[in-house]
Amino acid sequence: MPVTVVESLDHEGRGVARVGGKAVFIEGALPGERVEYEVLRSRPNYEQAHTLRVLRPSAQRVAPPCPHYGVCGGCSMQHLDAVAQAAVKQRVLEDALWHVGRVRPGIVHAAIHGPAWGYRERARLTVRLVPSQGGVLLGFHQRRSSYVADMQVCPVLPPHVAAMLPALHELVAGLSIADRLPQIELACGDEATVLVFRILRPLTQADTRRLLAFAGQWQVRAWVQPEGPDSACPLQPDDEPGLYYTLPEFGLRMEYRPTDFTQVNARINRLLIRRAMQLLAPSAGERIADLFCGLGNFSLPIARAGAQVVGVEGSDALVRRAGENAGRNGLAANARFYAANLFEATEDSLAALGPLDKMLIDPPREGAIAVVKALGAQCRPARIVYVSCNPATLARDAAVLVHEKGYALRGVGIANMFPQTSHVESVALFEYAGERPAGASRV
Structure with a gap:
């Protein structure tokens, strides 16, 4: 396998090297590192690759804490120190x-x-029922793929949300519409958390009981979305979302619905x-x-x-x-x-x-x-x-x-x-x- 020294990072967090007149974009490599890499795609002027071995690591390299790192497409820079990440982004800008x-x-x-972790208060989790892979897959998309990275943990989600991921797998697997529930949208406010279940078929009474029991156990609000974002509604008609965030410096309280755009x-x-x-x-x-x-x-x-x-x-x-x-x-x-x-x-x-x-x-x-x-x-x-x-x-x-x-x-x-x-x-x-x-x- 080829070996090279990485010169810089690109806007996607990939290491950039020059080999034989071509730019080589290497996932998982950092500036100054000497790496062994594998080419994934070759074009006349550039190549896309990923790191096989780091032969000379950067002082800014850290061990990614997430077991799904490298497969999940949600994060691409966990191998770089958080302070250094900001410096890289400033250079990209x-x-x-x-x-x-x-x-x-x-x-x-x-x-x-x-905070470098536990910050992501909005997320859309993709759901797929794939019996050949053990049942329900739930998570972000895999890197460079439309397949789902099945997540049991996620350190960028708030701790109380990350803790419920295994139970969320079990919940979806037990629903009659497990094959017709493509997405779960998460919205966390200052005092409430809402899960919006995108459903392509009506829930049964047993499904509704399961969802409400889950919501009660994990102290979240359960909503369903049968069509577009405006169709989202609470599973219980009187269960208002209670979502808001405060801007204390300006004495403001901002209320919103779980499908509204807010910063993550x-x-x-x-x-x-x-x-x-x-x-x-x-x-x-x-x-x-x-x-x-x-x-x-x-x-x-x-x-x-x-x-x-x-x-x-x-x-x-x-x-x-x-x-x-x-x-x-x-x-x-x-x-x-x-x-x-x-x-x-x-x-x-x-x-x-x-x-x-x-x-x-x-x-x-x-x-x-x-x-x-x-x-x-x-x-x-x-x-x-x-x-x-x-x-x-x-x-x-x-x-x-x-x-x-x-x-x-x-x-x-x-x-x-x-x-x-x-x-x-x-x-x-x-x-x-x-x-x-x-x-x-x-x-």
């Missing part, structure tokens, strides 16, 4: 900004850290909001747009500072939830929410939001290219805070902001939202560097 967008930040902010890591989310508010610096008298606002995760902290917030989100359900949260937190007068498809944003649609002093953008992985292209004379906020979950689309959008729209990238930094994975969450500050129309902003 800076490399993307330069190589994709040809932009460099004025400053690099310190990485936002949190509550502690990092609080720190991310703090960083975003420091960069945005909202104040009374300002009008600020929060685009892709969800249920108000950033909108309400902005409103709490006294600014007037215009939240825009593509999901009608989340717009309703944001408005309800604003009302419950006494901020209805400071926050208005609207449903719109921001992937089709135009100069006119942004202008319709009214004069804006600042803007926060928190898009999904696809980024916000339509929004940044629509910025112009009619909508040119002095400051934009961009929260990103994909360095490539952030870099693409940053190129438009800097090279076409007159903004400067003042600073950027990562938040380690998903420790043990290659996922990179970041927050960037852009400021308009050109002349703005008189009276357009009070910043």
Whole structure:
């Protein structure tokens, strides 16, 4: 088998080496290591491989604690020290900004850290009934595969959830619809945990009794979802989800349904909001747009500072939830929410939001290219805070902001939202560097 020395890590956490003029991407290898590897796929310009033996280990290598590591696709970086993971992600972000967008930040902010384990408060577990493999398989997908990595333990899940995995296997195996239950969605709030069972066939009375007994034993709420996310409902009609998370720094309580989008890591989310508010610096008298606002995760902290917030989100359900949260937190007068498809944003649609002093953008992985292209004379906020979950689309959008729209990238930094994975969450500050129309902003 070939042997090489690894030079760096790529955006997926794979070791990168150069062999015979080709880039070789080696799973499980770290920079500086000398490894023996096996090629899995060969192409004219690159090869994909995995590590067979580490002949000279890195000082940053650690023993992965999860017995499913290497098979399960949920984590890819458990073999790297958690602090080093954040440094790698920062380099991935800076490399993307330069190589994709040809932009460099004025400053690099310190990485936002949190717990390395037990942090994942949202998850979708795939379920398969495979008699040839012993019955019910339950877990995340295997690496590079649609097959299920059957998990009996999972150290990134909260301990009380990880502890119930063996019992969850037994529960599903005992249901009449074990072959028609493809997914279990997990949502943990500050005081409640909900399991949403995706069912493709109605439950029997015996199934319902089993689910309720499991919920009582493990102190969770059981919901069922027969169709799309809006069809999710409690197994017992009066069993409200009781899901909420708090933002103590801003005196906020955010309520949500188990199928609503929320961040998977509550502690990092609080720190991310703090960083975003420091960069945005909202104040009374300002009008600020929060685009892709969800249920108000950033909108309400902005409103709490006294600014007037215009939240825009593509999901009608989340717009309703944001408005309800604003009302419950006494901020209805400071926050208005609207449903719109921001992937089709135009100069006119942004202008319709009214004069804006600042803007926060928190898009999904696809980024916000339509929004940044629509910025112009009619909508040119002095400051934009961009929260990103994909360095490539952030870099693409940053190129438009800097090279076409007159903004400067003042600073950027990562938040380690998903420790043990290659996922990179970041927050960037852009400021308009050109002349703005008189009276357009009070910043």
